[in-house]
Amino acid sequence: MISVGIVGGTGYTGVELLRLLLKHRDVQVRVLTSRTEAGKPVADMFPSLRGHTGLAFSDLDIDVLKQCDVVFFATPHGVAMKHAQALIEANTKVIDLAADFRLQNLAQFEKWYGMEHACPDILKNAVYGLSELNRERIQSAMVIGNPGCYPTTVQLGLAPVLKADKPLIKPESIIIDAKSGVSGAGRKASMGMIYSENADNFKAYGVAGHRHHPEIVEALETISGQKGGFEQIIFVPHLVPMIRGMLSTIYVDLTDEGAQLDLQALYEAFYRDEAFVDVMPAGSSPETRSVRGANQLRIALYKPHSHKLIILSAQDNLVKGAAGQAVQNMNIMFGFAEDEGLSGIGLLP
Amino acid sequence: MISVGIVGGTGYTGVELLRLLLKHRDVQVRVLTSRTEAGKPVADMFPSLRGHTGLAFSDLDIDVLKQCDVVFFATPHGVAMKHAQALIEANTKVIDLAADFRLQNLAQFEKWYGMEHACPDILKNAVYGLSELNRERIQSAMVIGNPGCYPTTVQLGLAPVLKADKPLIKPESIIIDAKSGVSGAGRKASMGMIYSENADNFKAYGVAGHRHHPEIVEALETISGQKGGFEQIIFVPHLVPMIRGMLSTIYVDLTDEGAQLDLQALYEAFYRDEAFVDVMPAGSSPETRSVRGANQLRIALYKPHSHKLIILSAQDNLVKGAAGQAVQNMNIMFGFAEDEGLSGIGLLP
Amino acid sequence: MISVGIVGGTGYTGVELLRLLLKHRDVQVRVLTSRTEAGKPVADMFPSLRGHTGLAFSDLDIDVLKQCDVVFFATPHGVAMKHAQALIEANTKVIDLAADFRLQNLAQFEKWYGMEHACPDILKNAVYGLSELNRERIQSAMVIGNPGCYPTTVQLGLAPVLKADKPLIKPESIIIDAKSGVSGAGRKASMGMIYSENADNFKAYGVAGHRHHPEIVEALETISGQKGGFEQIIFVPHLVPMIRGMLSTIYVDLTDEGAQLDLQALYEAFYRDEAFVDVMPAGSSPETRSVRGANQLRIALYKPHSHKLIILSAQDNLVKGAAGQAVQNMNIMFGFAEDEGLSGIGLLP
Amino acid sequence: MISVGIVGGTGYTGVELLRLLLKHRDVQVRVLTSRTEAGKPVADMFPSLRGHTGLAFSDLDIDVLKQCDVVFFATPHGVAMKHAQALIEANTKVIDLAADFRLQNLAQFEKWYGMEHACPDILKNAVYGLSELNRERIQSAMVIGNPGCYPTTVQLGLAPVLKADKPLIKPESIIIDAKSGVSGAGRKASMGMIYSENADNFKAYGVAGHRHHPEIVEALETISGQKGGFEQIIFVPHLVPMIRGMLSTIYVDLTDEGAQLDLQALYEAFYRDEAFVDVMPAGSSPETRSVRGANQLRIALYKPHSHKLIILSAQDNLVKGAAGQAVQNMNIMFGFAEDEGLSGIGLLP
Secondary structure, eight states: OEEEEEEOTTSHHHHHHHHHHTTOTTEEEEEEEOSSOTTSBHHHHOGGGTTTOOOBOBOOOHHHHHTSSEEEEOSSTTSHHHHHHHHHHTTOEEEESSSTTTOSOHHHHHHHHOSOOSOHHHHHHOEEOOTTTSHHHHHTOSEEEOOOHHHHHHHHHHHHHHSSSSOOBOGGGOEEEEEEEGGGGOSOOOGGGBHHHHTTOOEEOOTTOOTHHHHHHHHHHHHHTOOTTGGGOEEEEEEESSSSOEEEEEEEEBOHHHHHSOHHHHHHHHTTTOSSEEEOOTTOOOOGGGGTTSSOEEEEEEEEETTEEEEEEEEOTTIIIIIHHHHHHHHHHHTOOTTTTOOOOOOOO | OEEEEEEOOSSHHHHHHHHHHTTOTTEEEEEEEOSSOTTSBHHHHOGGGTTTOOOBOBOOOHHHHHTSSEEEEOSOTTSHHHHHHHHHHTTOEEEESSSTTTOSOHHHHHHHHOSOOSOHHHHHHOEEOOTTTSHHHHHTOSEEEOOOHHHHHHHHHHHHHHSSSSOOBOGGGOEEEEEEEGGGGOSOOOGGGBHHHHTTOOEEOOTTOOTHHHHHHHHHHHHHTOOTTGGGOEEEEEEESSSSOEEEEEEEEBOHHHHHSOHHHHHHHHTTTOSSEEEOOTTOOOOGGGGTTSSOEEEEEEEEETTEEEEEEEEOTTIIIIIHHHHHHHHHHHTOOTTTTOOOOOOOO | OEEEEEEOTTSHHHHHHHHHHTTOTTEEEEEEEOSSOTTSBHHHHOGGGTTTOOOBOBOOOHHHHHTSSEEEEOSOTTSHHHHHHHHHHTTOEEEESSSTTTOSOHHHHHHHHOSOOSOHHHHHHOEEOOTTTSHHHHHTOSEEEOOOHHHHHHHHHHHHHHSSSSOOBOGGGOEEEEEEEGGGGOSOOOGGGBHHHHTTOOEEOOTTOOTHHHHHHHHHHHHHTOOTTGGGOEEEEEEESSSSOEEEEEEEEBOHHHHHSOHHHHHHHHTTTOSSEEEOOTTOOOOGGGGTTSSOEEEEEEEEETTEEEEEEEEOTTIIIIIHHHHHHHHHHHTOOTTTTOOOOOOOO | OEEEEEEOOSSHHHHHHHHHHTTOTTEEEEEEEOSSOTTSBHHHHOGGGTTTOOOBOBOOOHHHHHTSSEEEEOSOTTSHHHHHHHHHHTTOEEEESSSTTTOSOHHHHHHHHOSOOSOHHHHHHOEEOOTTTSHHHHHTOSEEEOOOHHHHHHHHHHHHHHSSSSOOBOGGGOEEEEEEEGGGGOSOOOGGGBHHHHTTOOEEOOTTOOTHHHHHHHHHHHHHTOOTTGGGOEEEEEEESSSSOEEEEEEEEBOHHHHHSOHHHHHHHHTTTOSSEEEOOTTOOOOGGGGTTSSOEEEEEEEEETTEEEEEEEEOTTIIIIIHHHHHHHHHHHTOOTTTTOOOOOOOO
């Protein structure tokens, strides 16, 4: 039984962490902080938690957090990096669900997040928490940068062809047409988020540039072990009038070698032992509702031409795309069963 | 051709007024104000208007407004009453879509809207703009208090039994279980309004008290010409995960006289000449989508027992419940065809 | 570990039973039948189940069902009653999620369901599975009629005032204005169910008569131990554009005795030991999303006048209103912890 | 004033035609047919039409249709082609909203629609009704094949670069990632269409092949006047949980010549005189709600790299993608003002 802290419990990743951790057999949530709601029982804010916890929000007290075995940061960008040093000195592990420890490229971080990085040295040793791809390094990490939601769908969608011995795809051809439910933007009182602006509507956004682009580029370079071409990736996110769910439709050109391979078999073999990545049979179409509330990512493949591959990659943005993957990383870090607390079945319908 | 001003054009009633008035053959919208967006073309904020108008928001300039024949206030409560005096002195008519001129009872106004009334004398002569019931007084009014959305469904739903020579219903028995789409709360960046808090969800709100309760009480007392019993009316609003649409389910006890009447026939006769009130055949259920975007209110009646009447009353909260009725009142005030600009068919599906 | 069968696994209550039972530690689902899909893996129909079960649909074989300890019928009305005799003879318990064993009044059953009852003798000994109210009888029952979704909200909403020693409410005054998500109508390819007919829309239905009315009347008579007045109950269901969720807004007149009691305290005491019924603090409004996917019913009380009580009663129609309560009943029947398999937290947002 | 017939008035394109034509000043709808609903007032099926028409459905009587000046077919594929001969002999024009007269390639028609073409000779002279591109031929056409919804977004999105003197894009590079509201699938009682299967969900469909692919290929070949490369176009449609609305995100590689041009200026010039095509300013994102109910298509352009163009193309699938464009074609055919009956402003919110 480990002791867990959550910093920033008033957002959607915060309440989702609670939903998962309160039913996790190996952890106890000890502290939950909020700048604005200290003293308020969390179940007053999120009535879904009534009867499941008596926790109240408290002010952030670093000494209390240091007594935890691990602290999740479900905060805006820039918070975790201010506290990481103190926590790791106290041997408290850190899992940041924001972007502080995602990008090794400091210039990109500063460009896209508009702040200087507070602890570049810690960042160097931080591990990018894409569980399936970095499992070994996560085991011994002190600080995890939990991946962005879009980048998770892209990396798991492309890893099998990027990890192959020979180049199977042309990096510069990658087009990611991504679609997300509205909860991906968090729990913020902004005009763009209100119901009547989003319901019965569809649009692209961030076409001219999105923070997840540099994360995707860096991550794919790392996965493939090569540099060339990824910076040309096209990434266009769209907003879907639904609460949860994310689908990336990824288009790539195959090399001659890629064109000759049985990619369906390649993907199935690559993810054979993964509990949370599901390569669906040929001809399938992963629906976001099939993973609603579940720590699952589903993939389907199509080859419209000999040299073109379409990858459909679906997840719940708040689970495998955020809180679920964070708990999965915690399970890896502490040697728990990787699916402990994460074996729930998606809510369909 | 009259000249029209709109004060407060950035909300949903503002854009809805524009949708209707820009196609109205007898008016020209001359000025559109916004405290925060002066200089911005309105079509930049509401792209549905691209190609239909070159109007830009301007600061509120009372001298410009005085040159209009009529000014609509699509503002928060308390704005219209500050400018009414200057406008009527310039012979400019005022139609307020907020609450400043709805309640004759000043104590109630001050209690529910938390402000002193700025011009009680003007209020006394202001006309409550429930078009079908107050048509004659509207014709000669200088200032109109456009009714609240819920009160419109209730008044039109109950008027035929309240206007009868003999008491047909028991006022103290009235229960109004009302349901509204989210746009009824306006275009506000508040946490309670955001998509993920409202989609796939249903709840009651304001059960302990809602501003439309005193408006309903006062209006029903006026319609019926009697005082007793209406203050006991039960009014429970609910929030429906849809953009537009409002349905009130009204339960009333019939008197012995009411129980013996053919109420279906009574309602049909009462609204026979009304273009915008539709008494549906017995057994119907008015759907909100049947009036989506249309200045129409549909009513259906049920008698589960000899002494009980159920009235279903549906409208688009932004049209017959707000901007449409305001234009209808303008048409009456200026002697235009009452349905000019308002004959559009609801958008179904 | 008991062995479970599910008859009719292609509907929403079927897949919901699977979602709950596949994670239940004391049961194994052995057989899942479908008239139309025999041979098909259930995860092909419901991809949310991929990775969680290898079960395939099979034809209904009564000999296979007899080997189960309990069989759930998630079928249309009229199926369970045909097989109940054979099953109880084999000592297999029956939990019917349809209406075959809900109504003791055969005339009402035949009137509303359009069929003769196949086994009135078994019906006599069947137990109405409102878990909290009939726990003792459920423990020893062979056949359970699982309550309808609307009736569950009404009974749990009214039980505390109906079970009191003295009459606290006037039965003939009860008005139930009920609202349900679309999944309550099941998984049926009918025009009225399609997306574009239901989204962004709100309406009442079944105002002239609904099958749950006689069930509510009979159940409330039983709970209160008296006959008078309940047949006059008004029950008006409405359809909400959401998948799951149900809220009943119940209006009742209080007797003088009821008016003097602290009803909030009465309700809290009544449900103090119940895991699945939550009496919220005064002033609350239960949201359906707070119980999305959870076997929970939340209640809030309002007293607009001394002699009027408003009860808000919310649940997930597929869980506490159907599959969840069925599993709860199974837990009671077999002596399992009542919350085994049912302790999941609602999915919010 | 011309006389209009509508064959197949029970679907969504049928009711949408009525919404537009009943307010059109130059037409009178004389007859509305339905195989299944003959005798029923259309307003009984579509209550949004109550008060706007007394029309009732009738059986298809070719002699009655022959008395019309124009007949719209809002029917399943294969109906219009059976009646076209008789109608044009009677000098009655035909506008088919299904696919009978869209594809000149008979082999493709038969492959994708599973039927032999009934009148290839008429097809040869039929005009593809993409109003902006084929205006002259439409003026004198007897038979119009009204374009599919997806193909409309693609053709108007690509026409400016395809119509240029020099090749500006590489046809084989075109990727169309398209998204549609559920009404695009029509008004059909099928399991895949029901609310609870589509709400709060997102998925691709028809990835392995969709009927609009050959239509897009043929149309783009025609527009560009060249054959090569278009058959390799990638087209992946997705289903959005909204009623109306369609957005195509189109990715194309630019030639060196295309890379050097000011494409924003090219598009603005190309559509300068078009009332229904709106090239938005650089940096815009067309939202589907901005055209809800309006006969408008909005385009925005992005150039992520020197040789890559992204085109966002949004419309209401039932208006510019179906009924609206059909009315626009009728206006052209009969010499009416092209925007008569089509100048309504989109319903936002």
